[in-house]
Amino acid sequence: xxxxxxxxxNWHGMGRAVVRSVEEKEVDGEVRLRDVGVxxxxxxxxxxxxxxxxxxxxxxxxxxxxxxKSTLLAAIAxxxxxxxxxxxxxxxxxxxxLPQSAAIDRDYPLNVVELIxxxxxxxxxxxxxxxxxxRARAAEAxxxxxxxxxxxxxxxxxxxxxxxxxxxxxxxxxxxxxILLDEPFAAVDAQTMSVLLDQVxxxxxxxxxxxxxxxxxxxxxxxxxxxxxxxxxxxxWGRTELALPALAA
Amino acid sequence: xxxxxxxxxxxxxxxxxxxxxxxxxxxxLANGVIGTLLVLRRMSLDGDVLGHAVMPxxxxxxxxAGPSPTWLSLGGLASGLAVAALAALVAGRQARRDAGLVxxxxxxxxxxxxxVAWRGSNVDVMRVLFGTVLAIDQRALLQxxxxxxxxxxxxxxxxxxxxxxxxxxxFLRAVGARAPYxxxxxxxxxxxxxxxxxxxxxxxxxxxxxxxAAAARCWGLGVASSMALATGFGMAASxxxxxxxxxxxxxxxxxxxxxxxxxxxxxxxxxxxxxRLVPMIGGRN
Numbered sequence: 001x002x003x004x005x006x007x008x009x010n011w012h013g014m015g016r017a018v019v020r021s022v023e024e025k026e027v028d029g030e031v032r033l034r035d036v037g038v039x040x041x042x043x044x045x046x047x048x049x050x051x052x053x054x055x056x057x058x059x060x061x062x063x064x065x066x067x068x069k070s071t072l073l074a075a076i077a078x079x080x081x082x083x084x085x086x087x088x089x090x091x092x093x094x095x096x097x098l099p100q101s102a103a104i105d106r107d108y109p110l111n112v113v114e115l116i117x118x119x120x121x122x123x124x125x126x127x128x129x130x131x132x133x134x135r136a137r138a139a140e141a142x143x144x145x146x147x148x149x150x151x152x153x154x155x156x157x158x159x160x161x162x163x164x165x166x167x168x169x170x171x172x173x174x175x176x177x178x179i180l181l182d183e184p185f186a187a188v189d190a191q192t193m194s195v196l197l198d199q200v201x202x203x204x205x206x207x208x209x210x211x212x213x214x215x216x217x218x219x220x221x222x223x224x225x226x227x228x229x230x231x232x233x234x235x236x237w238g239r240t241e242l243a244l245p246a247l248a249a
Numbered sequence: 250x251x252x253x254x255x256x257x258x259x260x261x262x263x264x265x266x267x268x269x270x271x272x273x274x275x276x277x278l279a280n281g282v283i284g285t286l287l288v289l290r291r292m293s294l295d296g297d298v299l300g301h302a303v304m305p306x307x308x309x310x311x312x313x314a315g316p317s318p319t320w321l322s323l324g325g326l327a328s329g330l331a332v333a334a335l336a337a338l339v340a341g342r343q344a345r346r347d348a349g350l351v352x353x354x355x356x357x358x359x360x361x362x363x364x365v366a367w368r369g370s371n372v373d374v375m376r377v378l379f380g381t382v383l384a385i386d387q388r389a390l391l392q393x394x395x396x397x398x399x400x401x402x403x404x405x406x407x408x409x410x411x412x413x414x415x416x417x418x419x420f421l422r423a424v425g426a427r428a429p430y431x432x433x434x435x436x437x438x439x440x441x442x443x444x445x446x447x448x449x450x451x452x453x454x455x456x457x458x459x460x461x462a463a464a465a466r467c468w469g470l471g472v473a474s475s476m477a478l479a480t481g482f483g484m485a486a487s488x489x490x491x492x493x494x495x496x497x498x499x500x501x502x503x504x505x506x507x508x509x510x511x512x513x514x515x516x517x518x519x520x521x522x523x524x525r526l527v528p529m530i531g532g533r534n
Contacts, residue, residue: 077422077423078422078423079419079422079423092423092424092425095423096423097419097423099419099423103417103418103419104416104417105291105415105416105417108289108415108416109289109469109470109471109472109475110416110471110472118413118420121420122424122425126407126409126410126426126428127406127409154469
């Protein structure tokens with residue numbers, strides 16, 4: 001581990017984001033959790049989660065419904081406030097988060113290439129238009145996930161699998177150091193799943209940190225070297241073959 | 250009857266018709282963009298409720314200064330913004346939200362009517378409920394034009410975050426766009442409703458906002474084109490409604506809202522017909 005980007009780490013905790021320089025040696029791409037807890041009203045969704053996602057790791061997050069898996073991802077992404085503890089991770093501009101696709105309004109008048117181009121948000125922001133280079137990158141990303149011929153179709157016309165491919169293409173354009181995926185293979189066909197899993201492997205090979213909430217344990221065993229088993233608290237966290245048996249226990 | 254007598258003469262000969270036309274066209278500019286975003290954000294009911302939220306404040310303004318457009322607007326703006334802020338605070342708590350909105354709508358409307366009737370006449374109550382588009386004076390006209398300009402400029406500046414927030418709010422939050430865009434948008438809706446209130450009253454102000462936008466949305470265009478079409482529909486409904494009210498001696502505000510409603514009905518039927526026709530003649534959808 002080298003320590004060349006400590007000051008870039010973004011700590012957020014207790015409901016607000018604060019940036020602190022970190023004294024320990026770390027690399028950009030690591031995600032550290034310290035005593036993380038999240039509450040929705042009086043209901044405890046997550047408590048006392050502590051541990052590190054090493055830079056460049058590929059981790060599956062598994063657990064029963066209501067175990068706090070999606071909440072953990074949202075907490076790392078900084079879209080839900082923490083009730084206690086701290087999350088330290090790459091700055092927001094180096095972090096990409098894909099929530100469950102049900103959150104997207106598919107009646108919205110937008111075509112596939114426009115959706116993918118949004119991945120370059122941190123380059124053009126709220127007030128400028130995406131440049132030509134970005135559009136070319138969007139088209140290239142669409143090609144990578146097998147959507148080359150669908151660029152001009154509206155997001156309401158394409159299938160659930162094609163929408164998920166488009167959202168992965170948006171992640172490719174985002175070019176983030178840390179990628180958070182919430183049930184990325186729910187409601188997609190086998191062929192799409194294979195294309196998307198290949199993309200996850202490519203990201204892993206490129207040294208990005210990937211954290212994915214998954215239900216399919218066969219996929220976890222076959223493609224994810226590390227696993228975190230959650231039941232509101234951390235039940236097991238480590239190499240998949242060692243951690244996964246804790247889910248059945 | 251010549252086309253000139255039918256269409257041009259009423260505006261040529263009567264100053265109040267010209268003022269009403271300019272006011273309605275200026276409102277159509279603001280309502281086209283605000284209404285389209287309201288429809289896309291699935292907030293039509295919220296728009297309706299905010300329309301009534303203006304009522305108690307406008308009534309207090311009326312009690313204080315009589316039917317002065319400035320005091321009606323200031324009162325309406327204050328109560329509208331207070332309710333918009335309240336709505337944004339409870340936005341996360343979806344349970345029983347629709348019942349809460351409807352309860353609020355009824356209470357705000359009743360409170361406003363009671364307050365106006367307490368000191369005013371039945372004519373004043375009707376004026377607050379249905380507006381007085383044919384009694385728009387120069388001061389009210391300037392207020393409408395200024396508010397419409399502010400709304401257009403603000404939407405132009407915040408167009409992208411408002412558009413993205415409408416279909417994928419989680420993405421907007423995750424990329425760190427943390428400004429309270431939803432709240433700013435609600436404030437703009439209240440501003441549009443307050444100036445619309447003078448012309449159309451609390452019951453109808455949301456009509457010229459939502460109906461042209463809903464009509465434009467039928468045609469499946471992009472966001473910017475939908476806004477342009479909604480503005481065009483709003484302007485057409487204004488001209489048609491004013492002329493019908495003049496020639497048939499009908500109340501103007503309701504006539505304009507009916508014309509917009511007619512455009513919505515026609516758009517709904519014609520766009521469905523068009524979608525079936527295009528594949529048959531071999532065109533692309």
